[in-house]
Amino acid sequence: MEKKAENRREFIRKSGRLTLGLAIGGLGVLAASRATAGEWVWQIDPFKCNQCGRCATECVLNPSAVKCIHAFDLCGYCDLCGGYLKPDANERSTAAENQLCPTSAIERKFIEEPYFEYVINEELCIGCAKCVKGCTSFGNGSLHLQIMHHICVNCNECSIARVCPSDAIKRVKASEAYQVKGSWSKPL
Amino acid sequence: MKPKIYILLTFLLLFLSLQLPAQQQRFPKPEFDSGYEQPDPVTPEPRSGAMEYFDVAVLLAVLSLASYLVIRKRSRQGILWLSVFSMIYFGFYRNGCICSIGGIQNVTLTFFDATYAISVTALLFFLLPLVYALFFGRTFCAGACPLGAIQDLVIIKPLSMPRWLRKTLGIFPYLYLGLAVLYAATGTDFIICRYDPFIGIFRMDAPFHMIVLGIVFLLMGMFIARPYCRFLCPYGVLLNWMSKFSKWHMSITPSKCIQCKLCTTSCPFDAIDFPTEEKVTKSSRYDAKKFIIYAAVIPLWVLIGGFVGSKSHTYLSKAHPDVYLAELLIQHPELKDDPDNIDIQTFLASGKTMDILVEDARLKRKEFYTGSWILGGFIGLVIGLTLLNQVVYRRKQDYTPNRGDCYSCGRCMDYCPVDR
Ligand code: SF4
Ligand code: SF4
Ligand code: SF4
Ligand code: SF4
Numbered sequence: 001m002e003k004k005a006e007n008r009r010e011f012i013r014k015s016g017r018l019t020l021g022l023a024i025g026g027l028g029v030l031a032a033s034r035a036t037a038g039e040w041v042w043q044i045d046p047f048k049c050n051q052c053g054r055c056a057t058e059c060v061l062n063p064s065a066v067k068c069i070h071a072f073d074l075c076g077y078c079d080l081c082g083g084y085l086k087p088d089a090n091e092r093s094t095a096a097e098n099q100l101c102p103t104s105a106i107e108r109k110f111i112e113e114p115y116f117e118y119v120i121n122e123e124l125c126i127g128c129a130k131c132v133k134g135c136t137s138f139g140n141g142s143l144h145l146q147i148m149h150h151i152c153v154n155c156n157e158c159s160i161a162r163v164c165p166s167d168a169i170k171r172v173k174a175s176e177a178y179q180v181k182g183s184w185s186k187p188l
Numbered sequence: 189m190k191p192k193i194y195i196l197l198t199f200l201l202l203f204l205s206l207q208l209p210a211q212q213q214r215f216p217k218p219e220f221d222s223g224y225e226q227p228d229p230v231t232p233e234p235r236s237g238a239m240e241y242f243d244v245a246v247l248l249a250v251l252s253l254a255s256y257l258v259i260r261k262r263s264r265q266g267i268l269w270l271s272v273f274s275m276i277y278f279g280f281y282r283n284g285c286i287c288s289i290g291g292i293q294n295v296t297l298t299f300f301d302a303t304y305a306i307s308v309t310a311l312l313f314f315l316l317p318l319v320y321a322l323f324f325g326r327t328f329c330a331g332a333c334p335l336g337a338i339q340d341l342v343i344i345k346p347l348s349m350p351r352w353l354r355k356t357l358g359i360f361p362y363l364y365l366g367l368a369v370l371y372a373a374t375g376t377d378f379i380i381c382r383y384d385p386f387i388g389i390f391r392m393d394a395p396f397h398m399i400v401l402g403i404v405f406l407l408m409g410m411f412i413a414r415p416y417c418r419f420l421c422p423y424g425v426l427l428n429w430m431s432k433f434s435k436w437h438m439s440i441t442p443s444k445c446i447q448c449k450l451c452t453t454s455c456p457f458d459a460i461d462f463p464t465e466e467k468v469t470k471s472s473r474y475d476a477k478k479f480i481i482y483a484a485v486i487p488l489w490v491l492i493g494g495f496v497g498s499k500s501h502t503y504l505s506k507a508h509p510d511v512y513l514a515e516l517l518i519q520h521p522e523l524k525d526d527p528d529n530i531d532i533q534t535f536l537a538s539g540k541t542m543d544i545l546v547e548d549a550r551l552k553r554k555e556f557y558t559g560s561w562i563l564g565g566f567i568g569l570v571i572g573l574t575l576l577n578q579v580v581y582r583r584k585q586d587y588t589p590n591r592g593d594c595y596s597c598g599r600c601m602d603y604c605p606v607d608r
Contacts (some may be wrong), residue, residue, distance in 0.1 A: 005583055016433035020296040021322055024430075026317050031298050034305040041234045050537065052530045061393055069229045076215025119227070140213045147236035153283045153391065156290045157378035165534035171304065178231040 022077040039174040042158040044146035047179050050167035051129040051136065055145055059127070065152035066127035066160065068105070068120050068143050071181040074142035077115035083131035084108055084118055100130050109146025122148070141181065149177050240309040243282065247316060247332060250274055255324040256329030257598075258438045264598040267330050271337035277392040279334030288313050288328070289423040290381045292365070292370035300373040315425075318604030321430035325437040329417065329427060329595040335386050339414045340597060342406050346413040354458060355574055365422035366563040367504075374555050375442040376508045380422060412458035417595065428450045428592040437591050440600045442608040445586035451603040452587065459593040460600060464584045475581050482576040489572035490565045497564015498557060505556035514549035517542065523563070 044055075044066065055066040079092055084106050088114075089098035096104055105124035111115045127145060135143040146157075147169070161169035172179070250270060257266040278287065291306075291314030295469055298306040306314075315330035329336045364380075371377045381387075385405045388394025394402075408415050417424055431437065440451050440460070452460065504509045513531055514522065535545065589600065 002236055013433050013435075014490055017322060017435060018434055022324075024315060024318050027295070028311070031243055031295055031311050032308070034298055035308045035311050036236075036305045037308055039234070039237050039240055039307050039309065040304075042391050045198075052532055054242065054530070060387075060391065069231070072226045072230055073217070074213060075217070076213065077218050078215055111224050112220060115218050117224075122230070133191070146231070150232035150234060152234075154234065154285060156287075156294065156381045158283050159382070162382075164378060164533045166538070174237060177234045180229050180231060 052067030054127040073139040254327040275337035296372040403444020486572035489568040494565035501560040
């Protein structure tokens with residue numbers, strides 16, 4: 001009697017195990033047939049981004065893993081920089097009250113008459129996109145946002161991507177982790 | 189005067205920028221005479237793929253060690269230290285991502301989104317613990333899961349919960365699993381990741397409310413052992429199924445149970461099944477009748493569940509951005525003039541017409557209709573089976589861990605006086 005019950009239980013267990021084993025095996029094979037060897041990371045398509053400002057506030061990290069980067073190749077090295085100076089700035093100087101950047105993260109350096117170089121201090125940048133907006137509307141759009149992968153913790157679902165109004169943040173292959181304007185062009 | 193000029197200028201430039209291809213520069217790149225070298229933008233590489241495979245190797249090692257420790261070595265101490273290691277490595281060092289629990293959504297998305305395919309490492313993270321559970325029980329929960337570990341460590345004075353309450357709350361993980369799959373399949377959201385209560389603690393950085401949630405769970409966990417594991421974890425559902433049929437599940441006693449009852453209060457999760465009493469055996473005929481009735485109403489449960497589910501599809505679909513935006517614009521067309529509503533302004537500027545948006549939203553909602561029918565039916569099935577389980581008579585003589593619910597944490601083993 002005891003023996004029989006035990007045998008029956010063992011039989012049920014065995015068939016259950018076989019069924020479940022086949023189920024996850026099947027699921028695994030199906031998924032594996034599509035799986036990619038490389039990893040995914042999140043990145044911003046700078047041509048889609050409309051500089052809404054959520055990148056600064058919605059990242060799980062504080063300050064955000066999104067930073068402004070400068071595609072120097074596209075920059076006009078303007079004295080009157082739309083990304084550096086406030087539109088109503090009263091002079092073209094490095095005075096903080098004239099700067100668009102709330103944290104003074106852009107360093108302006110004189111190169112030669114009449115050109116200036118603008119470099120982002122990543123430590124200070126909070127990814128607010130104010131400069132990007134200025135540069136995109138008045139300049140060449142060489143300043144733009146990117147997710148910096150030495151800071152980003154690569155969330156399974158990026159919390160900025162979820163709220164990005166222009167749907168600019170997408171998973172990209174880790175081997176092509178950046179979409180820097182100029183070297184990376186808009187997919188047609 | 190000045191602002192006016194600027195507004196004009198903005199419009200002019202906007203107009204121009206629409207005309208020109210995106211790459212064209214307004215101001216040409218200067219030719220430098222001073223020998224200035226143009227720097228390159230700094231783009232630090234992400235964590236290398238090899239490291240992700242290393243993580244898989246760590247997981248494999250931890251799973252094997254956990255299974256060995258609990259089944260062969262029978263060492264609670266060992267399991268405890270292993271779980272501390274996993275909490276530090278997968279939790280605090282790896283910041284909780286990627287994890288097997290969230291992997292459910294990646295697997296789902298692979299089947300529903302043609303543009304996405306899960307990476308091999310994420311797939312392994314999802315599959316390995318399940319395979320181990322099929323052979324050794326939930327050793328993943330005992331030694332490898334950082335969420336389990338952090339909850340396990342704060343258990344101080346676990347209270348025993350009545351069976352009916354445990355069984356009722358036990359429906360929630362199924363609901364959570366169903367919702368997670370539904371939201372992942374419709375490309376709406378990864379709710380398991382978004383509402384992971386402990387990730388804020390692992391990262392020591394998160395929105396305020398998530399940190400609060402994590403702390404609440406830990407405080408609660410002092411008295412209700414592993415609250416997330418027992419009443420929420422969607423991956424626990426899958427592990428539970430696997431573990432039920434596991435080949436070599438741990439046992440409380442190393443040889444033969446002597447019915448000393450010393451272990452009865454040792455499990456903080458009420459996961460020890462007691463032997464059946466004699467008098468229950470007598471009324472088994474009555475139970476057989478009940479069994480047939482309960483089994484017969486299961487299809488009814490499924491139908492009711494599916495019906496309720498389909499009724500809630502409108503509500504559930506609101507989480508999808510397209511549906512949300514379309515609804516907002518239909519109900520409050522005046523918001524189109526609100527310059528502060530970023531979502532609406534972006535939509536208006538994107539050139540997408542209202543008709544297309546509404547059509548997109550309608551299709552999404554249709555997906556939700558089908559999805560919530562299935563989700564509801566699934567929950568109905570779970571309720572029906574849970575009830576049926578209550579009247580199934582299983583003859584049992586010894587004190588044994590419930591294979592589905594037991595986390596293989598090994599606490600009870602230390603209470604058993606029987607020598608090997
Ligand atoms: S949330 Fe999207 S649109 Fe807004 S700044 Fe970030 S990438 Fe740009
Ligand atoms: S304005 Fe914002 S995005 Fe630009 S450099 Fe400053 S902090 Fe970064
Ligand atoms: S993936 Fe996470 S850490 Fe990275 S940018 Fe998005 S929210 Fe921030
Ligand atoms: S039940 Fe879920 S959260 Fe708990 S230990 Fe298992 S997998 Fe981790």
